[in-house]
Amino acid sequence: MDKFVVTGATPLNGIWEVAGAKNVALKMPVIALLTDSEVILHNIPLISDVFFMLEVLSSLGVKSQIKGHTLYIKNGHVSEITVPLEVGARLRSSSLVLGPMLARWGHAKIPNPGGCRIGARPIDRHVEALTAMGATINYNSADGYFHAQAKKLRGTTIVFPKNTHTGTETIILAAVLAEGTTVIENAAQEAEIDDLTACLNLMGAKIRRVASRQIVIEGVKRLSGVEYTIMPDRNEEVTVAVAAAASGGTVTVKNSQPQFLTAFLSAFRQAGGKIELLEKGVTRYSREGKLSATDIVTQPYPGFMTDWQAPWAVLMSQAYGRSTIHETVFESRFSYVKELVKMGAEIEFFDPQVPNPDKFYNFNWSDLTHGNHQAIRIKGPVKLHNAVVTIDDLRAGATLLIAALIARGASYIHGVEQIDRGYEKIEERLVKLGAKIKRLTSDHL
Ligand code: EPU
Numbered sequence: 001m002d003k004f005v006v007t008g009a010t011p012l013n014g015i016w017e018v019a020g021a022k023n024v025a026l027k028m029p030v031i032a033l034l035t036d037s038e039v040i041l042h043n044i045p046l047i048s049d050v051f052f053m054l055e056v057l058s059s060l061g062v063k064s065q066i067k068g069h070t071l072y073i074k075n076g077h078v079s080e081i082t083v084p085l086e087v088g089a090r091l092r093s094s095s096l097v098l099g100p101m102l103a104r105w106g107h108a109k110i111p112n113p114g115g116c117r118i119g120a121r122p123i124d125r126h127v128e129a130l131t132a133m134g135a136t137i138n139y140n141s142a143d144g145y146f147h148a149q150a151k152k153l154r155g156t157t158i159v160f161p162k163n164t165h166t167g168t169e170t171i172i173l174a175a176v177l178a179e180g181t182t183v184i185e186n187a188a189q190e191a192e193i194d195d196l197t198a199c200l201n202l203m204g205a206k207i208r209r210v211a212s213r214q215i216v217i218e219g220v221k222r223l224s225g226v227e228y229t230i231m232p233d234r235n236e237e238v239t240v241a242v243a244a245a246a247s248g249g250t251v252t253v254k255n256s257q258p259q260f261l262t263a264f265l266s267a268f269r270q271a272g273g274k275i276e277l278l279e280k281g282v283t284r285y286s287r288e289g290k291l292s293a294t295d296i297v298t299q300p301y302p303g304f305m306t307d308w309q310a311p312w313a314v315l316m317s318q319a320y321g322r323s324t325i326h327e328t329v330f331e332s333r334f335s336y337v338k339e340l341v342k343m344g345a346e347i348e349f350f351d352p353q354v355p356n357p358d359k360f361y362n363f364n365w366s367d368l369t370h371g372n373h374q375a376i377r378i379k380g381p382v383k384l385h386n387a388v389v390t391i392d393d394l395r396a397g398a399t400l401l402i403a404a405l406i407a408r409g410a411s412y413i414h415g416v417e418q419i420d421r422g423y424e425k426i427e428e429r430l431v432k433l434g435a436k437i438k439r440l441t442s443d444h445l
Contacts, residue, residue, distance in 0.1 A: 002420075004413040004427060006404035007436040008386065011249030014433040016240045018255040019045040020069065021233040022422040023192045026053045027093050027169060028199060028230060032062050032073040033100035034177060035203060037225025041071040044230065045424045048417065052091040059087050060097065082109040085144055089113070093166055095123050095146075099174025102135050102150040109145050122364065126170040129158045133174060133182065155180030155219055163300035163329075163362050165190050168215070172197060175217040176205040184215040190301045191231065191260040199228040234260045235307045235395075236423060241285040242311040243402045243430075245273045246318055249286065251433060256283035263304040267294055267312070271319055293321030293380065298329050300362060305329075310336050310399040316378045317345045318406070326352055326375040329362040335392035336399045337376060342387040343403050343411070346380070349373035383408065391415035394422045401426070405435055 020043035030053070032039045044050060044066060054064050057073070060080045064073040081101060088094040088111040101108035113123060127137050127146070135150040155178050158171055168188040175182035187193075189212060197207045197215075203226045206218040232255035244251035245268070258265060258277060265275055272291040276284040293316060298306040306329035316323035317340065327333050337347050352375050358365040361374070386409030391397035397419035404411035416439065419426055427437040 001414070001442060002416040003440050004401065004404070004416055005410055005438045005440060006401065006413060007410045008384075008405050008407040010247065010405070010434050010436060012244055012247045012251055012405065012430070012433040012435060013249040015252045015254060016429065016433065018232040018236050018240075018253060019043075019424045020230045021045075021192055021195070022047055022049055022235070023165075023190070024195045024230045025050050026091070027096055027166075028196060028228075029053050029057055029064065029071065029073050030096045030100060030173060031200060031203065031226070032057065032064070032075045033060070033078065033097060033104065034173070035223045035225055036075060038072060038074045039225055040227040041073070042069065042227070042229040043232070044069050044071045045233065047420060047422055047424050049091060049421045052087075053093065055087050056083050056091065056094045056097065059084050060101075078105065081105060081107045082145075083111060085111040095126060096166065096170055096173055098126070098130060098146070098148055099153075099170055100177070102130070102148055103153050103174055103177040106150055108148045110148070112139070112144055112146070122367065123167070124364070125160055125162070125164045125167045129160070129167065129171050130174055132156050132158055133171075133178060153178035155182040155217070157183040157185065159185040160187065162186075163188050165193065165300075168193055169196055172200070172207060172215065172217060175219060176200055176207065176223065178219040180219055182217045182219070184217070185213070187213050187215040188300060189213060191234065191257075195231045199226060202226045202228060232257060235305075237261065238264050238308045239311055239398045239402070239423070241268060241273070242315050243405060244285040245287040245291070246315045246402055247406050249433070250284060251286070252278065252282060252284045254282055256281055258283055263302060264308055267296060267304060270294055271315065291315065291319035291381070293319045293323040295324045297326040300329060306333060307395050309333070310395040311402055313337070313340065313347070313376065313378055314399055314403045314406070317347075317380050317382055317384065317403075319380045321380065323378045323380065324375060325378070328360065328374070331361070331363040331368050331374070332372055333393075334373065334376060336396035339387070339389040339396075339400055340403055342389060343384045343407055344382050345378065345384060345403070346382055347376050347378050350375050350377055385409055386411040388412040389414070391418045394418050398423065398426075401430075405430070
């Protein structure tokens with residue numbers, strides 16, 4: 001297992017080119033199951049979540065090759081309907097193969113999906129929706145697999161009880177080849193979903209977002225191959241903007257997408273961050289003088305996204321006053337707090353009183369385990385110092401890295417493979433901004 005040694009207290013300055021979006025790139029390869037022609041995807045980030053998905057698809061007989069940042073993928077002969085446990089359980093999005101497999105081959109067997117440890121992360125909403133389209137899906141706890149079959153998938157109206165990003169994509173991928181029209185009500189609004197949709201439409205699919213939370217899909221008989229460039233990663237842009245402001249530096253971001261970051265930019269400005277929109281796709285981030293405290297409540301996009309709250313906590317550790325962060329999307333996304341406290345952050349948990357929690361929270365209220373807290377209070381500014389810390393999930397990883405970059409002394413960060421899931425060569429790119437980071441591979445240890 002690799003670790004980072006980070007010597008902090010250096011402002012980050014320079015130019016950062018945002019890579020392709022993880023939450024598109026790791027899912028888009030699934031579209032190869034929907035066509036017998038080649039799919040070519042540009043701007044693929046070289047991150048382990050993409051490689052995990054390619055392994056999932058390879059286990060089904062799909063062939064792929066990456067050259068530079070372009071993926072060539074073709075389903076010549078899907079020979080298998082089972083995603084092996086050890087392959088599928090590493091990636092939550094492996095369940096996305098369900099829709100295409102059912103639409104084309106009528107059977108699929110997938111393990112209970114894994115992914116980042118940020119809560120229970122069930123797929124009950126996906127399963128219910130696919131069932132409404134005519135699938136029969138049973139989870140067998142004896143073998144850890146979902147066993148799914150469908151004679152035919154039929155379009156219907158799906159009303160998601162709560163927001164689900166991957167659930168919305170699951171139904172889109174099932175509905176494109178289903179018989180008739182599918183309407184998704186309370187569909188998720190993440191920009192990454194619309195990128196997937198745009199690519200599918202180029203293949204001949206008929207998908208329209210007719211209202212902000214309503215998507216209509218008319219099933220077609222077949223889809224063609226496609227060549228498509230995936231969007232840049234807006235979560236990476238947020239990570240870099242926070243790192244620039246927290247470290248007291250100035251970073252110019254290329255492939256910037258301020259149009260998809262409205263809630264973040266508004267909070268950033270309110271906290272004292274400086275945003276300069278230099279030209280289309282180029283934004284400069286820094287801070288103006290002292291930072292001030294903010295109160296954040298995470299929400300499904302277009303609200304302040306859950307993916308941004310962990311790095312935001314580091315920024316708020318440098319802000320004057322008491323900040324709060326109330327996490328409403330996942331029930332367990334504060335694993336980084338105990339590690340930040342080791343570095344000198346002053347953070348305490350609290351439980352906000354919410355009138356109707358089952359309705360208010362995006363996770364299933366019944367999944368909340370005893371002892372979980374949904375909010376934190378951060379007192380700032382504090383001088384962070386070095387520590388030995390361990391990463392539990394992807395965004396926690398980026399967060400601890402930013403904290404170590406602004407802390408005095410040399411910090412040791414374990415669990416770097418979590419960062420590698422979603423950020424391509426992050427240390428090499430940060431070093432170009434002046435960071436002092438060394439990766440110790442298992443060979444060094
Ligand atoms: N949920 C259920 N049942 C379901 C589906 C969702 O209980 O059937 C719960 C989840 O456990 C969670 C909440 O509903 O508490 C929201 O889940 P959603 O399905 O919207 O999230 P996701 O698809 O699992 C994706 C991203 C996350 C991002 C969220 C919110 C991918 C691979 N992951 O997760 O990204 O935070 O949407 O936009 O697209 C990350 O990039 O680090 C990351 C975790």
